[in-house]
Amino acid sequence: MTIQEIKARFGIIGNSPLLEHAINVAKQVAPTEISVLISGESGVGKEVFPQIIHQLSPRKHGPFIAVNCGAIPEGTIDSELFGHEKGSFTGAHEARKGYFEVVNGGTIFLDEVGELPYGTQVRLLRVLETGEFIRVGSSKSQKTSVRVVGATNVELLKAIEDGKFREDLYYRLNTVPIRIPPLRDRKEDIHLLFRKFAHDFAERYRVPAITLSGEAQKILVDYRWPGNIRQLKNITEQMSILEKHRDISGETLLTYLPPAPFSNLPVLLKDESKGGGDFNERDLLYKVLFDMKKDMNDLKFLVNEVIHHSDDPQWKERNAHLISKIGSENISSFQTSDPNVTIQPLMVQPVVTVTPIQPHENVEESLSLEEKEKEFIKKALSKYKGKRKHAARELGISERTLYRKMNEYGIHSK
Numbered sequence: 001m002t003i004q005e006i007k008a009r010f011g012i013i014g015n016s017p018l019l020e021h022a023i024n025v026a027k028q029v030a031p032t033e034i035s036v037l038i039s040g041e042s043g044v045g046k047e048v049f050p051q052i053i054h055q056l057s058p059r060k061h062g063p064f065i066a067v068n069c070g071a072i073p074e075g076t077i078d079s080e081l082f083g084h085e086k087g088s089f090t091g092a093h094e095a096r097k098g099y100f101e102v103v104n105g106g107t108i109f110l111d112e113v114g115e116l117p118y119g120t121q122v123r124l125l126r127v128l129e130t131g132e133f134i135r136v137g138s139s140k141s142q143k144t145s146v147r148v149v150g151a152t153n154v155e156l157l158k159a160i161e162d163g164k165f166r167e168d169l170y171y172r173l174n175t176v177p178i179r180i181p182p183l184r185d186r187k188e189d190i191h192l193l194f195r196k197f198a199h200d201f202a203e204r205y206r207v208p209a210i211t212l213s214g215e216a217q218k219i220l221v222d223y224r225w226p227g228n229i230r231q232l233k234n235i236t237e238q239m240s241i242l243e244k245h246r247d248i249s250g251e252t253l254l255t256y257l258p259p260a261p262f263s264n265l266p267v268l269l270k271d272e273s274k275g276g277g278d279f280n281e282r283d284l285l286y287k288v289l290f291d292m293k294k295d296m297n298d299l300k301f302l303v304n305e306v307i308h309h310s311d312d313p314q315w316k317e318r319n320a321h322l323i324s325k326i327g328s329e330n331i332s333s334f335q336t337s338d339p340n341v342t343i344q345p346l347m348v349q350p351v352v353t354v355t356p357i358q359p360h361e362n363v364e365e366s367l368s369l370e371e372k373e374k375e376f377i378k379k380a381l382s383k384y385k386g387k388r389k390h391a392a393r394e395l396g397i398s399e400r401t402l403y404r405k406m407n408e409y410g411i412h413s414k
């Protein structure tokens with residue numbers, strides 16, 4: 001089956017080389033039995049690729065099930081995945097098969113696999129390595145033949161560093177990685193997707209299809225689309241319903257596009273334009289501080305290299321570019337005759353321009369990330385009157401993660 005045939009069969013729209021590369025990897029890995037990890041931002045369409053892998057595999061006649069790991073409470077996820085025996089916990093009135101038992105001979109898609117509790121990760125690793133599992137409340141090991149396809153929109157290597165994800169499980173799942181490109185890296189596909197969505201919604205709501213002016217097309221393609229395909233589809237549907245004039249101008253389109261947030265900000269830092277009215281300009285200062293920390297570490301390494309090798313002519317010749325970055329006039333001020341003395345290059349400071357803070361603002365506030373995280377959680381809960389589902393969406397985390405953070409910080413919703 002060709003890539004074009006795969007796109008037609010599974011409803012994939014686009015001709016981006018990055019997208020076609022991901023499809024080609026899925027096509028090549030499908031006939032094998034190895035595990036696959038699909039990564040990509042939220043809204044890029046990761047859920048289609050497990051279907052491709054399953055339907056092009058020898059297991060295509062077996063069952064297929066998709067499990068959202070982030071939507072299952074931590075206390076019941078082991079039972080959902082591996083089953084339980086009667087009386088194994090309160091409410092277990094009868095024995096129940098888990099997904100790995102039900103899908104024997106087929107494929108299981110674990111979406112948001114990075115949200116799995118640490119204990120469940122151990123059980124999953126055993127299934128991947130030996131094909132064995134044990135029901136909750138049982139001591140009998142059972143065999144299953146299941147192919148696992150995982151998906152995540154979080155950086156699992158960072159989760160490993162934080163002690164939230166097992167390194168051995170990561171490498172067992174990540175036998176063949178497939179990265180789905182974000183929409184901003186598929187600029188040639190954006191207008192094509194818009195036209196498809198506009199046509200679909202015109203048929204659904206029985207109205208003429210909307211079109212874009214030249215200016216609107218340029219705005220559409222240049223926008224960063226933080227919500228990817230899901231956001232594009234949502235905005236197209238809004239305009240299809242609300243706009244009386246079917247030719248959309250650039251000015252009209254801009255009213256539907258919220259300013260894209262900074263891509264390098266911490267996950268809890270939200271753009272004020274998204275509705276978080278309590279987030280203000282001082283949040284930009286935190287981004288500057290995060291960037292400065294990395295720059296200062298690089299600068300210290302650079303200066304120390306110059307200090308310890310400045311008397312070596314050969315080193316100077318090989319690393320003239322380093323010396324030029326520091327400036328020869330600064331090197332002499334760092335010299336010392338005592339080899340036991342390490343001079344910290346604190347006098348070399350990067351120039352950072354910060355917008356002056358208005359007199360009424362209080363700048364003496366904690367820079368603790370933990371305190372800021374706690375503050376944002378409180379603001380999100382207050383904004384949505386204690387509704388955790390909406391607050392979690394605003395913060396960009398799962399509802400289960402929000403619940404754990406609330407317990408950790410002693411935050412109670414109203």
